[in-house]
Structures are given as structure tokens and as C-alpha cells.
Amino acid sequence: MKIKKELPYLLLILPAFITYTILTFIPLAMTFGLSLSNWNGSVIKDLKFAGLTNYMSAFSDVRMTTALKNTLFYAVMNPVCVTILAIPLALALNSRMPTRNFQRAAFFFPSVPSILILGYLWSYIMSPMEFGILNKFFGLFGLDAIPWLSSPKMAIWSVLIVSVWSMVGWHACIYIAQMQGISSDFYEAASIDGASKAQQFFRITLPLLRPAVASSTLLLLTSALKVYELPYALTKGGPGSATTMLTQIVIQTGFINKKYGAATAMSIIFCAIVAAIGFIQYKVTHKKEV
Template sequence: MKLKKELPYLCFILPAFLVYTVLMLYPMLQAVGLSFTDWKGVTFENLHFVGLKNYLDVFSDKQIIISITNTVVYAIAVPIAVTILAIPLSVALNSKMKTSNIQRAAFFFPSVPSALVLGFLWSYIMSPLDYGLLNRMVTGLGFDPVLWLADPKMAMVSVIVVTVWSQLGWHACIYLAQLQSVSEDLYEAARIDGANTLQLFFRITVPQLKPAMVTSVMLLMISSLKVFDLPFALTGGGPGYATTMISQVIIQRGFVDKMYGRSMAAAIVFFLFVAFITAIQQKAGAEKE
């Protein structure tokens, strides 16, 4: 009886479930199976079962280890930097000035173009050659040009800075939406008790923004862990492996090196790692709430 009552709703869900199964679930299950083989792509002829060899090779592949380290560093640095900057920015954008809408649009705009477009744009701006805008400014001030994208120590910092610049406005708007739901009575009561601006910010604003913070940090961390386009457009993963991300290595192992088994094994290992991090983050967010 209960199934008969819910049947119309299940019929509405069925098309989406079929699409998900064909486009997502089946390829994922196929990838798990092929990760235990030496598949070279195109055809399934001469396919051999190799057991856990691909998974063992993942942990002995120097480029994969470096790329995982780079990805983790990137996924930690970007959420921290964006959160630290986006919360004060959202407070500033919450002002009652006549130009507040223009300011919000200006800060939100960098998140509109695709990451590839932004990457190529900033690769010209940060170019170590004479036409690089930043180095023109640096040399114009009498300093030596900086190898923003050619120095291994500066390349990752540059990629993180560009990412923060592109994501800052969007996440400031997330905090702004939460901030506009905070009652003004809380601030008025605190001012009557003698609270100053810093106390208002840390005792009222920041605690009230915790739900938005959980959402923002989770979005930033997940997108940072699977990032490919922006670092690739900026540096191509170089110099050396300084900005190579795990997604780039997975694609390279499969489509360039024709080592699809190892590529899928690396993808599955990293998928489990991301799922583990996401579960911890969701649990931490639920406990805070």
C-alpha cells in the first residue's frame, strides 16, 4: 500500500536516476574494475588482471606523491585565505552606501569568467617577460623583475593568490546573505553594554556567520581538491612539478602515458581521500551547529 502511494513520486525520480546511473554510476564501477588491470585504452583485447599492482605503483610514483602534496597545500591555503578576507569584505559590502550594489558587482565579477580564461589572463599579467604587467610595475619602481610563475617557490603562491582573487567576491556574497539575516537588535544591545567595533565583530558577527562559514569552507575545499583548469592555464603544472595537481597527473597517466589502470587507481585513491575529508568536515560542522 505504501509503495503504491509513493509510486507516482518514484516515477518522477526514475529518469534522473537512469541518467545518473548511465553517466556516473556505471563509469565509476567500470573504473574500479579497470583499476585492477593493465588496460591501455581503446580496446579490451590483451587485457590482464594485475591485482593491486596499480595501487602499489600509485604510492611509489614520485609525480603522484608530489601532486597530492601540492593539492593538499592548495586545498588548505585557499579556504583559509578566502575565509579570512571574505568575512571582513562581507561586512564592508553590507554598508548602506549608495554605491554598495556597484561594489558588490565589482567584487563578484572575477568569479564569472571561466577559470581557464582567468588563468590565461593572469599568465600574461604575471609573465616574467617584458610584456608582463606586474613586472613592468616592479621594474618601474626600480626593483628587479620577479619570476612569479617561473620560480618554484613563487609559482604555487601565485596560483593561490589568483584563486583567492577569483573566489573572494563570490564567497563574500555567501557571507553577506547570512549577515543580512542577523538582527540589528543584537548590535544595538551590545553597543548599549559598551561593546566596541572589534568586540561587535568577534562576539556577534563571526559567531552568526558560522553556518555560512561551514558552507563556504566545504565548497572551497572540495573545489580546491579537484582543481585542474586554473593552475594548468597559469603554469601548466610547472616549473617542474611545483604546481602540478593530482587531477592533472590522473589525466596525464591516462590520456598521455596510456596507463589507464594506474590513472584509475590514482583517481580512486584520491576519491576516497576526498570523501574522508568531506565526511570529517560535515561531522565537524554538524557538531558546531
């Protein structure tokens, strides 16, 4: 009897379920099956079962482990640096200055152009050659040229600098929106109790920014883990493998080396890492206060 009552509702969601199965579950199953093969992208009849060889090779591949270290370093440092800069910037832009709208637009603008275009622009600005704008500027003060993109130690930090510059204004706007939702009654009560501006920030503003911090961090973390365009535009993964990311290794393995089975296995490992990190981040930022 219960099934008869629910049957019309089940029939209503059946088209959506079928569509989702065709577009999601079947491709996922095919992807996993492909990761267990040695397919080179030519004809299906050449596809041979390889078992877990692709997965074991991925973990023993020096390029993969190096790219994983670079990606994790970038994924940790990018949200930290952006958050540290975006919150003070949001405080400054949340004031009642007459030019606040113009200032917000100016800081937000770097997030508007394509990150690939910004990468090529900054590769010219940070060029270690004599026409590099930054090194020319430092040369006016008698300072030595800095190998922004040619030094293995500096290259990853240069990528990080450009990334933070392009994102800090956008995430400051997220914090501004959250700040404007905080009632002024809290600050008035704190002022009456003799709380300083610093105390009001750490006792009122910062705790109430927690939802915005969670959203901002999640956006930054997911975008950092799948980064590809910026390191490619700035250094093409170099010098050596100093800025090579996981996404670059997957694309090189699949589309350049024609090892689609190995590339698919790397992609599945990468997705598992992203899912695990995202889950941990969600649990940490949404942890209920006792």
C-alpha cells in the same frame, strides 16, 4: 499485508532506482574493475587482470606523491586565505554607502569569467619576461623582477594569489547575505551594554556567520581539491612539478600515457581522499555546541 500496502509506493520509485543503478552503481563497479586491470585503451580483449598493482604503483609514484602534496597545500591555503579576506570585505560592503551595489558587482565580477581565461590573462600579467605587467610596474620603482611563474617556490603561491583574487568577492557575497539576516536587535542590545564595534563583531557577527563559513569552506575545499584549469593555464604544472595537481597526473596517465587502469586507480584514490576530507570538514564545521 504490509508488503501489499507498500508495493504501490515501491513501484513508483522503481524507475528512479533502475535509472540510478544504470547511471551510477554499474559505472562505479566498472570503474573499480578497470582499476584492477592494465588496459591501455585499445581493445577490450587486451585487458588483463593486474590485481592491486595499480594502487601500489600509485602510492610509490613520485609524481603522484608530489601532486598530492601540492593539492593538499592548495586545498588548505585557498579556503583559509579566501575566508580571511572575504569576511572583512563583506563587512565593508555591507555598509549603507550609495555605491555599495556597484562595489559588490565589481568584487563579484572576477568569479564570472572562465577560470581558464583568467589563468591565461594572469600568465601574461605575471610573466617573468620583460613584457610582464607586474614586473614592469615594479621596475618603475627600481625593484627587481619577481619570478612569479618561473620559480618553483613562487609558482604555487602565484596560482594561489590568482585563485583567491577570483573567489574572494563571490564568497564575500555569501557572508553579506548571512549578515543581512542577523537581527539588528542584537547590536542595539550590545550597544546599550557598552560593547565596542570589535566586541560586537567577535561576540555577535562572527558566531552567527558560522553556517555561511561552513558552506563557503565546503565549496572552496571541494573546488580546490579538483583544481585543474588554473595551474594548467598559468604554468602547465611547472616549473618542474611545482604546481602539478592530482587531476593533472590522472589526465596525463590516462589520456597521454594510455594507462587507463593506472589512471582509474589514481582517480579512485583521489575520490577517497576528497570524500574523507569532505567528511572531516563537515563534522568539524557542523559540530554541535555543548
